[in-house]
Amino acid sequence: VTVSSDVMRQFSARGSAHPKKTVIHDGDGNGGGIVPYSYGKDFYGTMQWAIGLELFLLIDDPWRVFFTTDHPNGAPFTAYPALFELLMSREARAEMTAGLSRSALALSTLAAIDREYTFEEIAIMTRAAPAKLLGLTDRGHLGAGAIADIAVYRRDRSIAKMLGQAAYVFKDGDLVVQDGEIIHYRWGKALRLKPPVDKAMVRRLEDYHQQRYGLSLDWFNFPDSAIAREQPFGEVPCRT
Known part of the structure; x- marks a missing residue:
């Protein structure tokens, strides 16, 4: 969708x-x-599917590849568990290819790739690596000072089922999901960067907006008060 x-x-x-x-x-x-x-499941659909899997399976360093999606525009993150199963299980990939285009698969090396992602590699690719890239020192790890965003899973023969129904999910240390069901709703925060102010750049932007739109640059600021709850934003320092 x-x-x-x-x-x-x-x-x-x-x-x-x-x-x-x-x-x-x-x-x-x-x-x-x-x-x-x-x-x-025609030639083109099969090629798109196989190329994506090949890319992830042939990149050896999980710290340099990030599993992201343009949710909700065509790639819902609710499909993550099924996709992770394909990365973690060669058997699951073989079952999926059974109904796909033979001519497309003949151009792919997917069937020859034995690699299966480990749970550690999935955690790095989806948690630790993005946090490190974005400079979010308080998340992506379980060390001192982390905000305690934690997912706990019970092992299951079906990887997709296991990852799709977490035993426990903690948000900022609060238990919000138990046995795959939401038990507590709480607001998160939208993260925004707080770079050092370049006064010359601000003046140029002000002049541009006045000339282009006839409006002050302040018109485009989004104040915290626009969202009716306390502290809707979290600020991330700009790394240099």
Whole structure:
């Protein structure tokens, strides 16, 4: 399912929707659309699927590859458990290829790749490495000073089932999920960068916005008070 504020793109894509159901909303200067897609198991769909897996399986260093998605525009993060199973199980990959395009798979080296990701590599790729890249020193690890965002899993023969139904999830140390069910709702924080202020750059931006839009640069600031709860943002220092 794709969810996007690009109204015209979603409107143009409605003919490709599968099933044939779409939601398009056009407002005054804003709007959005929801269009479902079903990727085929033909030559092109198989090639896209195989190339993505090859890329992750042939990169040896999990600290240099990051599993991200354009959620919710075509790649929902709810599919992560099934995708991780493909990376962690050669058997799961073999089962999936059984119904795919033979001609496309003949051009791929996927069947010859024995590698299976470990739980440690999944944790590095999805937690530790992104945190290190973004300079988030208080997350991505279980050491002193971490904010205690923790997921606990019970081993299961089905990797997808295990990762899709965490035994426990802690957010900032609070238990929020137990046995795959949400038991406590709590607000998180949107993270924003706080770089040092370059006064010359601010003056140039102010002049640009005045000339381009006839509005002060202050018009584009988003104050904390715009969100009706305490401390909606978390600030991240800019590393040099």
